[in-house]
Amino acid sequence: MNEYVDKIKKIASDMGEVRIMEVCGGHTNTIMQYGIRDILPNNIKLISGPGCPVCVTSQYDIDCMIELALQGIPVATYGDMINVPGTKTSLRDAQAKGADVKMMYSIDQMLDDKDRVFFAVGFETTTPMTARAYKNGIKVFNAHKVIPPAMKILTSEMKIGGFIDPGHVSTIIGSEIWDNLDIPVPQVISGFKPEALIRATYLLLEMIKKGENKVINDYHEVVFPKGNPIAVKQIKETMKPMDAEWRGIGVIPNSGLAARDEALDARIVYKELFKDIKSTENPDCRCGEIVRGMVEPKECKLFGKECNPQNPQGACMVSESEGACAIAFKYGKSLSE
Amino acid sequence: MAKKKEKKENCLTGNCPDLQQPDESMVKLSEGSGGRDMQILIDSFRDKLPASKEWSNCGDDSATIKLGNENLVFTTDSYVVTPIFFKGGNIGKLAFCGTVNDLAVMGAKPIGLSLGLVIEEGLPKSELSQIMKTIGELSRETKIPVVTGDTKVMERGAIDKIVINTSGVGLTDKVLDIKLKPGDKIIVSGGIGEHGTSLLAKRFELETDLPTDSKPLHEEIEAIKEKIKRARDITRGGLAATLNELVEKDGVRFLINEEDVPMKDEVAALTQILGVEVYNLACEGTFACFADKKNADEVLKKLKKFNKMAAIIGEVQKGSDVIVQTRFGQKILSTPLGEVVPRIC
Amino acid sequence: MCLAIPGKITEIKKDKQATVDFGGVKRSVDTTFIEDPAVGEWVLIHVGCAIQKVEEAAAKETYRLLYEIRKEDLENELKESDE
Numbered sequence: 104m105n106e107y108v109d110k111i112k113k114i115a116s117d118m119g120e121v122r123i124m125e126v127c128g129g130h131t132n133t134i135m136q137y138g139i140r141d142i143l144p145n146n147i148k149l150i151s152g153p154g155c156p157v158c159v160t161s162q163y164d165i166d167c168m169i170e171l172a173l174q175g176i177p178v179a180t181y182g183d184m185i186n187v188p189g190t191k192t193s194l195r196d197a198q199a200k201g202a203d204v205k206m207m208y209s210i211d212q213m214l215d216d217k218d219r220v221f222f223a224v225g226f227e228t229t230t231p232m233t234a235r236a237y238k239n240g241i242k243v244f245n246a247h248k249v250i251p252p253a254m255k256i257l258t259s260e261m262k263i264g265g266f267i268d269p270g271h272v273s274t275i276i277g278s279e280i281w282d283n284l285d286i287p288v289p290q291v292i293s294g295f296k297p298e299a300l301i302r303a304t305y306l307l308l309e310m311i312k313k314g315e316n317k318v319i320n321d322y323h324e325v326v327f328p329k330g331n332p333i334a335v336k337q338i339k340e341t342m343k344p345m346d347a348e349w350r351g352i353g354v355i356p357n358s359g360l361a362a363r364d365e366a367l368d369a370r371i372v373y374k375e376l377f378k379d380i381k382s383t384e385n386p387d388c389r390c391g392e393i394v395r396g397m398v399e400p401k402e403c404k405l406f407g408k409e410c411n412p413q414n415p416q417g418a419c420m421v422s423e424s425e426g427a428c429a430i431a432f433k434y435g436k437s438l439s440e
Numbered sequence: 441m442a443k444k445k446e447k448k449e450n451c452l453t454g455n456c457p458d459l460q461q462p463d464e465s466m467v468k469l470s471e472g473s474g475g476r477d478m479q480i481l482i483d484s485f486r487d488k489l490p491a492s493k494e495w496s497n498c499g500d501d502s503a504t505i506k507l508g509n510e511n512l513v514f515t516t517d518s519y520v521v522t523p524i525f526f527k528g529g530n531i532g533k534l535a536f537c538g539t540v541n542d543l544a545v546m547g548a549k550p551i552g553l554s555l556g557l558v559i560e561e562g563l564p565k566s567e568l569s570q571i572m573k574t575i576g577e578l579s580r581e582t583k584i585p586v587v588t589g590d591t592k593v594m595e596r597g598a599i600d601k602i603v604i605n606t607s608g609v610g611l612t613d614k615v616l617d618i619k620l621k622p623g624d625k626i627i628v629s630g631g632i633g634e635h636g637t638s639l640l641a642k643r644f645e646l647e648t649d650l651p652t653d654s655k656p657l658h659e660e661i662e663a664i665k666e667k668i669k670r671a672r673d674i675t676r677g678g679l680a681a682t683l684n685e686l687v688e689k690d691g692v693r694f695l696i697n698e699e700d701v702p703m704k705d706e707v708a709a710l711t712q713i714l715g716v717e718v719y720n721l722a723c724e725g726t727f728a729c730f731a732d733k734k735n736a737d738e739v740l741k742k743l744k745k746f747n748k749m750a751a752i753i754g755e756v757q758k759g760s761d762v763i764v765q766t767r768f769g770q771k772i773l774s775t776p777l778g779e780v781v782p783r784i785c
Numbered sequence: 786m787c788l789a790i791p792g793k794i795t796e797i798k799k800d801k802q803a804t805v806d807f808g809g810v811k812r813s814v815d816t817t818f819i820e821d822p823a824v825g826e827w828v829l830i831h832v833g834c835a836i837q838k839v840e841e842a843a844a845k846e847t848y849r850l851l852y853e854i855r856k857e858d859l860e861n862e863l864k865e866s867d868e
């Protein structure tokens with residue numbers, strides 16, 4: 104097979120359990136799409152962290168957007184968000200009842216639609232596009248998350264031995280940020296092909312064995328030390344940090360973004376409509392623990408039964424391409440048994 | 441399910457909602473997409489229809505009934521695709537070929553089609569004329585006549601431009617419904633996912649020169665009919681839906697070798713750009729067939745004369761599910777659920 | 786987190802737009818975040834926006850299957866069966 108798979112088998116042979124976390128839905132997807140967990144030795148655990156922006160969007164934010172839609176305000180969002188269940192319903196069901204909900208692939212599909220409110224979800228890779236929306240005078244309900252603050256919490260809580268850093272987030276923010284993250288474990292910035300993830304795993308194991316806490320940039324074809332300065336500048340011009348609630352984790356300081364221009368901040372513009380929203384989550388839903396990598400999807404008693412892709416109880420089951428549960432359901436629910 | 445009203449740790453307000461149930465009182469768009477949602481919908485009303493002892497294969501692409509030495513094969517399909525004109529064809533082409541192919545995959549020689557039109561008031565007559573012209577040309581080329589039909593017009597807004605239903609009958613001495621067994625080979629007649637790519641591209645404003653792959657398949661199947669056990673038109677729901685339907689029907693496992701699955705560059709590009717799996721993309725003029733391993737190479741050789749991308753993609757094994765061997769580990773391919781939604785991030 | 790793939794700029798349009806070709810599929814993309822984009826250059830695209838320039842060799846290597854192997858295989862196959 105791949106030379107790095109052999110190298111991993113060799114180096115892991117005298118190591119105890121090693122927990123490596125990736126925090127990128129794209130990485131989770133590649134791992135499942137190529138059955139990578141199958142071919143790693145049993146003591147090397149690849150854990151999926153909160154890399155799915157859909158999955159970590161708070162119930163409250165989803166309920167607010169659904170409320171806007173049900174109140175007749177046209178809204179737009181990217182693919183998966185449409186199906187995420189809020190406390191009572193989803194954007195998809197609101198659409199079925201007649202609400203104007205537009206699913207788009209790219210922000211340029213709504214730049215002229217100035218009355219439409221954009222539900223901005225995603226990590227740093229997607230934030231530049233929201234900056235464009237602000238510059239075009241579009242009101243945004245900003246639910247973006249910034250990944251580095253979350254990683255610090257996860258390191259200690261989850262006993263993580265090493266991180267695979269998100270490749271395209273890094274394209275925007277640059278590799279230097281990871282150097283300055285101040286966490287006591289090694290990191291590898293990785294691309295998205297299965298070969299890249301396997302190599303990243305090996306590089307982490309090497310560093311872990313040597314007790315090194317460096318950051319290796321293994322995606323240097325697009326990740327530069329300062330990232331994309333134009334994008335970073337526009338983000339800073341249009342947005343400021345805000346404390347944000349991550350579903351399943353809680354509020355992480357400075358891990359979200361808000362509009363600098365309050366006239367474009369949908370949270371402020373429409374706050375009257377949101378004041379009666381009471382968001383609750385299903386008590387048996389373990390999405391919170393799943394996004395932190397604390398449990399596997401199959402450990403949730405709802406998995407595959409009451410909670411399945413047709414009838415998701417929590418966000419992890421909705422995002423067919425990044426939600427840990429939806430991916431597990433799609434690719435391997437019985438392979439792991 | 442018991443209502444959970446007692447306060448729990450995770451419940452902030454003491455008012456935890458019941459488990460969310462989908463709104464089952466209304467039919468959803470995803471239930472027409474050819475995936476699992478649709479199957480569940482169909483199963484829910486199938487038991488209201490009395491079963492027939494004389495007819496066979498009633499859940500398949502076509503139903504069959506023995507008439508003397510021959511078998512009559514009967515099928516129907518409705519076409520609601522939007523847009524109605526697309527690169528390489530129009531809804532008329534899909535309607536004609538789709539029904540011809542449902543007969544062909546059962547091994548039948550199509551002998552006649554019906555054509556039912558439900559037209560929205562205001563549809564330009566030039567568009568209707570073009571659609572009928574396309575159907576006429578195909579009928580002439582294939583020598584399969586349209587022998588009966590019906591036409592209705594509904595008020596503006598009641599339907600979206602046009603809905604076409606085609607039913608078809610065919611005859612065959614041998615119905616292709618031989619149960620698959622371990623060792624049999626799985627073959628596809630050409631690259632997969634082209635129709636789905638063409639439609640998704642248009643929806644997400646991606647330009648591609650890829651035309652739809654819709655075409656009549658009865659000649660191809662005729663050429664290999666004696667050497668195969670089953671054939672299936674791969675339509676909505678893509679290869680994943682087709683393969684899953686059969687593993688359930690015959691109680692076997694399919695092992696697919698991902699590197700052998702053929703697809704055009706544009707299809708590969710689109711799956712990567714939008715983050716969708718090629719196995720979930722619709723095809724229109726591509727079929728899967730299953731042959732005993734001693735016949736597989738010969739079947740492939742004959743199919744390659746029609747389409748150079750035809751390939752043997754896997755084999756039948758004991759067990760269940762559709763397993764795909766990637767160039768690394770394995771994964772299970774499940775039936776797509778509803779609409780194909782691109783990844784965001 | 787993000788689904789981004791490299792494509793080649795085939796046309797520069799006004800208002801910071803460009804046409805990008807991804808192995809046969811084309812799309813109009815926004816080039817706001819790219820300094821001096823030019824025809825023939827490769828860029829990484831995420832939800833319709835170019836987010837970084839990429840060296841051609843690196844882009845093709847990352848997406849080898851997409852850009853080279855299939856084309857070669859198919860061309861070879863076509864040659865063989867034409868003989």
